[in-house]
Amino acid sequence: xxxxxxxxxxxxxxxxxxxxxxxxxxxxxxxxxxxxxxxxxxxxxxxxxxxxxxxxxxxxxxxxxxxxxxxxxxxxxxxxxxxxxxxxxxxxxxxxxxxxxxxxxxxxxxxxxxxxxxxxxxxxxxxxxxxxxxxxxxxxxxxxxxxxxxxxxxxxxxxxxxxxxxxxxxxxxxxxxxxxxxxxxxxxxxxxxxxxxxxxxxxxxxxxxxxxxxxxxxxxxxxxxxxxxxxxxxxxxxxxxxxxxxxxxx
Numbered sequence: 001x002x003x004x005x006x007x008x009x010x011x012x013x014x015x016x017x018x019x020x021x022x023x024x025x026x027x028x029x030x031x032x033x034x035x036x037x038x039x040x041x042x043x044x045x046x047x048x049x050x051x052x053x054x055x056x057x058x059x060x061x062x063x064x065x066x067x068x069x070x071x072x073x074x075x076x077x078x079x080x081x082x083x084x085x086x087x088x089x090x091x092x093x094x095x096x097x098x099x100x101x102x103x104x105x106x107x108x109x110x111x112x113x114x115x116x117x118x119x120x121x122x123x124x125x126x127x128x129x130x131x132x133x134x135x136x137x138x139x140x141x142x143x144x145x146x147x148x149x150x151x152x153x154x155x156x157x158x159x160x161x162x163x164x165x166x167x168x169x170x171x172x173x174x175x176x177x178x179x180x181x182x183x184x185x186x187x188x189x190x191x192x193x194x195x196x197x198x199x200x201x202x203x204x205x206x207x208x209x210x211x212x213x214x215x216x217x218x219x220x221x222x223x224x225x226x227x228x229x230x231x232x233x234x235x236x237x238x239x240x241x242x243x244x245x246x247x248x249x250x
Contacts, residue, residue, distance in 0.1 A: 020050075176206045
């Protein structure tokens with residue numbers, strides 16, 4: 001029985017190397033048990049290519065620009081380091097800490113999808129969603145009470161940063177911008193400039209995109225601390241340096 005199980009696992013690994021999967025298990029990552037347990041419970045065993053390439057430098061608190069096509073597994077690639085960051089700061093929800101991680105998505109639909117996956121992963125921290133519209137008042141109340149991880153679209157995020165009393169974001173440690181090329185294509189450039197001007201500068205930043213356009217490069221320039229690492233998942237090219245330390249403790 002044990003031999004058959006081992007042969008099956010080896011077969012899975014060989015087959016995975018032909019597609020977006022790798023033979024690298026999540027268990028090799030330096031994650032605390034509060035981060036790894038929900039991943040395993042959700043049935044994930046091996047990392048996709050983007051996860052294997054992007055998660056390690058993000059765990060080292062490096063600023064990262066990652067290019068990968070849709071369906072590559074980027075939602076977990078961005079949420080796992082976010083979850084680990086939350087556990088680094090504190091093991092359980094702390095309203096006094098406020099928002100530690102913000103994930104920006106270009107559309108309401110993508111924000112809702114990302115929020116759903118985050119809800120499956122988060123067990124000890126609070127989660128919020130800011131997509132505006134009729135839910136705006138409820139969002140403001142939740143944010144004012146303290147949300148450790150906030151998933152938002154650009155316009156509503158600007159609105160809450162400027163007008164929601166009690167929005168505590170001074171302890172922000174990690175900003176994630178998903179589908180950055182779509183965000184810039186859909187005329188959110190001014191919103192992003194406002195967001196970056198308001199949020200703390202001493203933070204880690206990750207950009208995810210399908211293509212590295214001029215606008216994405218401009219966003220990288222104004223959002224990263226200094227250098228960073230660019231990762232093209234399709235051709236495995238990696239550039240720049242991994243020499244960053246984590247933002248200071250709050």
